[in-house]
Amino acid sequence: MTTRALSVEGLSKVYPTGSRALEGVSFAVERPEVVAIIGSSGAGKSTLIRCINRLVEPSAGRVRLGATDIVGLSRRELRSVRRRIGMIFQEFNLVERLTVMENLLSGRLGSVGFVASFLRRFPPQDIANAYALLDRVGLAGYQDTRADALSGGQRQRVGIARALMQDPDLLLVDEPTASLDPKTARQIMRLIRELATERRKPALVNIHDVALAQSFADRVIGLKQGRVAFDGPPAALSAATLTEIYGAEDWSQTIRHVDDKAETTLSAPDA
Amino acid sequence: MVQRLGTKTAPLTWRRRSPAQSAILWLWSAAVAFAAAWSVSALDIEWAFFADAHEQAVDLAQRMWPPRWSYLPLIVRPLIETIHIATLGTAIALVLSVPLAFLSARNTTANGFTWAIGRALLVASRSVNTVIWGLVFVAIFGPGPVAGICAVAARSVGFLAKMLAEAIEEADRGPIEAIEATGAGTAQVYLFGVLPQVMPVLIGTTVYRWDINVRESSVLGFVGAGGIGLYLYASINQFAWQQVLVVLAAILVIVLASEALSAWVRARIS
């Protein structure tokens, strides 16, 4: 039996205030695919993503990355597992005052000692990978630029590269496009999808824009009030399903197949 | 005769404060006045002194003139020593304040107990004046600049660490979370996620404290902790007023210069 990439069983989260963010969420990711998680605000999307790497502590349930059950681990073991999970954030979460290169290298902090990281002495292979990734996300030459000198789209590219520096077994992506304009949002989603597919990495992408989810995901999981309301291919998303997840709307505009063959893959990032 | 009656929305009188507010204000004023009277009466002031005080002051000023410039070469070394004491003391405080700040910040300290220890150290350091620290360290290390440097450091650690701890508590959670999510150790999370964010505060506060410390170091000599203070004290006790003026002028120069330098550096940082 091949081990599943990610297996979530009966995941629940109840906050001290009593609000039940997640209730018995279960799904499995068998192979490298891009899984979009959709749902209205408060449906539990962000909580789900954060429970997987325990940035939020689950109240009940199991999360297995490969063969390792994450929920029961000690802090030390948790750190070790987190190195295998790369996370991309809505607000980019770069260290503003550091350069792009340092932000990339921070993805490798789990593997170098404290003194080495203080002196910025990382293994040559890491540096070579960093340059390669910079090139791949279209930011070649930006290694010495300070992070706060970049635009939103550029920062997210750095965030994506940082996550990939870990060479993770899983990508967790939390609303990568919410802080970006529509055109940049599409570029970023395309980049994430390309990289996940190229490097054969499963990715869980929390996204609120249904159209983007449909264009770039292999599979969609819809959450409603902390429960799984839909789990299937994007093509199977009907108006009825969307109404159930989000509420009544004119969904005809959203359910369309965008023809993006006309847009090139490696367009120069001006955003 | 026309009687004018006030209506509810347009009363005849206007009062700035409601009766309750007035009462509170009166109570506070009374308390302050009472405390002032108590303080002054308890201090047993000889009002007779005040009568000729201004004559004495003028007499003193006259005795200071003209300044004895020949004294100046003798105090150049102590002046430089004063600056060294301030600078080295501030540098030591800078190094020690970083761990203390992480200990005293709610989001980076290990538990409630360590936070309490950090805060206690902060309070102790800040509540004791530099000169009093000077007394303590002179008793330990004997008279000389070492006591002065330790005194400056002891007072400044709390000042720097408090400012830094506030900055750490206000640091943006996002980058910290991101570094945690890569599986980095706690120390590395602080090094990469927190420290870069609080650098401007650290440097600005250090430079500001250095400038205050130059002023403080000028009097450490009074308790034997080195610097120009000793020469000032000696000159005053010998009633060598013209020398005193020269020393005061020298202190004025270095304090003003350090203030200007500090303001310039801090302006360049922001």
Place this chain on the structure above:
Amino acid sequence: MHPTPSPATVWRRPPLFGSLWRQRLAVAAVAGYLVWSTSTLEVNLERVLAGFPRALDMFARMVPPDFSRWQLLMNGMVESVQMAFAASLAGVLLSIPLGIAAARNLAPGPLYLAARGFIVLGRTLHEVIIAIFFVKLFGFGPVAGLLTLAFASAIFLGKMIAEDIENVRPGPVEAVRATGAGFGQVVVYSIVPQVLARAVGLAIYRLDANLRHSTVVGIVGAGGIGQTLSASFARYEYDFSLAILLSIIALVALGEWFSDWVRRRLR
């Protein structure tokens, strides 16, 4: 994909001050300063090294703190508090004319310059130096301390008030002047309201600062707990010294907490 040259495997952080040479220069300057300062300081290394066992000895003598002479302690503390309080009040009163005299938009030229010069002089001199002068003029005891703190407070508050007056929004001032009000009325109606809130907060802050300084002026004989402390050190009564130090810490910490509380309530 375009062919890439063999990738670099080394990366150095870009130098802090723009160029590598400037960074090296800065590092060399700092190192040079450290060497120069430590070598020119007259440090008796033996004495310093002997200091560590001395420190241990001193700590042993300090603990447990001796509170038996608590009446003497209390007298010193009460004296310090009285000094601080009276001086703050006096300082507030004195700072008003000083502040007005040092405000460019209210005071005539020469008066402004004299007041500003006075403020600069007062700020540069440490309060201990000022205390010595008052001791020479008024003799040992808390009167000198009171005057020292009052003087220092007046200088500090005067500067703040002058800056506040200068930063006053000219609109309301002009408006009141336009009604034909006299100088005093202009001050009371347009300037005071703008300045008052901050002024009260500053006065409370100064009370707390005076409390700290009142502990120190006693070292030169100007009264307060500083004098008690200085005497105890001179007599090697370290356990009493520790008691005094702890009391000072408690007093100052309490004062600061009180000051923060009042200023928060004022907002």
